[in-house]
Amino acid sequence: MRISSFQFTQRNLDNISGRTTEANKLLGQISSGKRVEYASDDPVAANGIFNYKQELRKLEQYKTNINLADNRLSREETGLTSAENITQQVKEIMLKANNPAIGPQERDAFKAELQSRIDEMLDIANANDEFGQAIFGGFQTDSAPFTRQPNGDITYSGDTGQRQMVIGDSVKVELNHSGEQVFGGVPNPRGDFTMSYALKDGARQDQLQVESAKISDRGSFTDAHPYTIEFMDSSPVAGNMAYRVTDNNNVVVPTPPADPALYTPGSKITVDGVDIVIKGEAKVGDKITLGSTVADGTGQDELGVFDILNRAKEWLETDGHNANGQANMADILGELDAMGGHFTRVRADTGNRMQRLDNQRETHAEMTLTLDKLRSGMEDLDYAQATGEFSQIMVALEATQTMFGKVQSMSLFNYI
Structure with a gap:
């Protein structure tokens, strides 16, 4: 098969162009990393x-x-x-x-x-x-x-x-x-109610105080606050303190076993599903009111x-x-x-x-x-690998360019 001068030239130019493109690509990668x-x-x-x-x-x-x-x-x-x-x-x-x-x-x-x-x-x-x-x-x-x-x-x-x-x-x-x-x-800290006091003045051995007032039985709780606890003399034993609890309609709330019930400091009082613990010395006429700003049965x-x-x-x-x-x-x-x-x-x-x-x-x-x-x-980019490849491409490109230049200058007229 005979190869014309045009084909030979074109093939070498394509080879040079391809290697140049590879070199430029690697050079761009080296530049950008x-x-x-x-x-x-x-x-x-x-x-x-x-x-x-x-x-x-x-x-x-x-x-x-x-x-x-x-x-x-x-x-x-x-x-x-x-x-x-x-x-x-x-x-x-x-x-x-x-x-x-x-x-x-x-x-x-x-x-x-x-x-x-x-x-x-x-x-x-x-x-x-x-x-x-x-x-x-x-x-x-x-x-x-x-x-x-x-x-x-x-x-x-x-x-x-x-x-x-x-x-x-x-x-x-x-x-x-x-x-x-x-x-x-x-x-x-008191549970489900806030307290207000109307206490008689005078010396006391221990300050009258509500320790806690918590709703213990929500099924029987009627939410009839405020509840007022009033202290009085008990009978027939004079000097012992008793108490009575009334609701917001001034109706006496049952407090077993009797009305009024005997007051024992620190003991639990259960009224209307509410457990109340009061401590301290009570006097005749003392009143404690248990209130709440909440009226949905949950207590405050x-x-x-x-x-x-x-x-x-x-x-x-x-x-x-x-x-x-x-x-x-x-x-x-x-x-x-x-x-x-x-x-x-x-x-x-x-x-x-x-x-x-x-x-x-x-x-x-x-x-x-x-x-x-x-x-x-x-x-x-792997710089070491890229640098090596770039060097190889440049060597090959230079060799191709040199060889193409020498072959391109050869002619039979040089030998006539």
């Missing part, structure tokens, strides 16, 4: 690289979400820590004020100090995050969730919603506790933070150094202890959520390293 820049470079590897990059981008979004959630929960934790400190400060104010030797000026100073603590607590309850959204408003984040009314009461206008953030595949974390839960969910087993603080303020506005005042003081101190413990539990739950964020952050960091290593193995 990528073995696979286009899907055509390695279709199978390109598909795997795309999937790895998708996963890596998703992990980066999760990391961003974790940082946002961490900032959000950190602000809540700071607020809860401050609320704990304020609770302790209020308790110290009340203990100092519970001193019969203080005068009106000192009482006014304690009242002003307590009002300042209440204002601080309200600021915490209405705190905003870095985006200006109410931390304790539930889903209602565009306005202050707590509002002071003209009579001094503080009401909640938010809801019970808990916002969530996606921090992993099928993994979410709550970003907040609602204001109702944080500032309205203090466990009632939770108290509001601001209700507790306002009750403490009311105590400072009256003379609390009498039988009534001391009974109320005992209740206030118990409620403040319950309030501090409540803030601690909520803060612990916030800490658990932050720990979950840390754990998820570590998981994503490990997964990122693994995926990035797999992606790199498929996409990144």
